[in-house]
Amino acid sequence: EAGVAQSPRYKIIEKRQSVAFWCNPISGHATLYWYQQILGQGPKLLIQFQNNGVVDDSQLPKDRFSAERLKGVDSTLKIQPAKLEDSAVYLCASSLDGEDRVADTQYFGPGTRLTVL
Amino acid sequence: AQRVTQPEKLLSVFKGAPVELKCNYSYSGSPELFWYVQYSRQRLQLLLRHISRESIKGFTADLNKGETSFHLKKPFAQEEDSAMYYCALMTGANNLFFGTGTRLTVIP
Structure with a gap:
């Protein structure tokens, strides 16, 4: 079974520029998550989708971050404009979304390392 | 508000010695806790979950x-x-x- 795919793996931009990340979840997984992991910290959830609907985006800085999952499969996360503090690894994860949410494992992608200069 | 505290950023032990990685939490609801692990150059992956009461790779965790x-x-x-x-x-x-993580180094 192919894992969660993310691209690009690395991105360097200057502040105030725009950037987009792409994620393709494991086939058949209904739930998709985007996390931000700043150096020295644990991953922090930005947004959760179930199919093509948003379940939780309470931690997403909506003035500059946006995300979509139009067809309920792959997803893009965009930052516009980027700030220095957005430098982080952006992780995508997916889960099957079975009946038992505790037993429903989140599978993580390799992440995209963003550097904002 | 929820909080997960991992007090040790770094932990070194010798091979064959016991190891304990600490985790404390604060949560008003019924807690459901997990340990995730990231090996060098690999993805973050689930190690174990408390509800399963399982031992994975010799590791256990009790809530x-x-x-x-x-x-x-x-x-x-x-x-x-x-x-x-x-x-x-x-x-x-x-x-x-997630907590902030603990980097475990096992010294040969």
Whole structure:
């Protein structure tokens, strides 16, 4: 079974520029998550989708971050404009979304390392 | 508000020695806790979850509600255990709230 795919793996931009990340979840997984992991910290959830609907985006800085999952499969996360503090690894994860949410494992992608200069 | 505390950023033990990675949590609801691990150049992956009461790669973790802890233990550390370990609390709709992580180094 192919894992969660993310691209690009690395991105360097200057502040105030725009950037987009792409994620393709494991086939058949209904739930998709985007996390931000700043150096020295644990991953922090930005947004959760179930199919093509948003379940939780309470931690997403909506003035500059946006995300979509139009067809309920792959997803893009965009930052516009980027700030220095957005430098982080952006992780995508997916889960099957079975009946038992505790037993429903989140599978993580390799992440995209963003550097904002 | 929820909180997950991993007090040790770095932990070094000798091969064959016992290892304990500490995790304390604060949560108003019924806690559901997990340990995730990231080996060098690999993806973050689930190690174990408290509800399963399982032992994975020799690791166990017991949820202590009185002490609000979920420490990860292994009686005999191996070199391949060297990795970054994250304790995580499940909140809301399958959302994970992670601690800051502990980097374990097993010295040969």
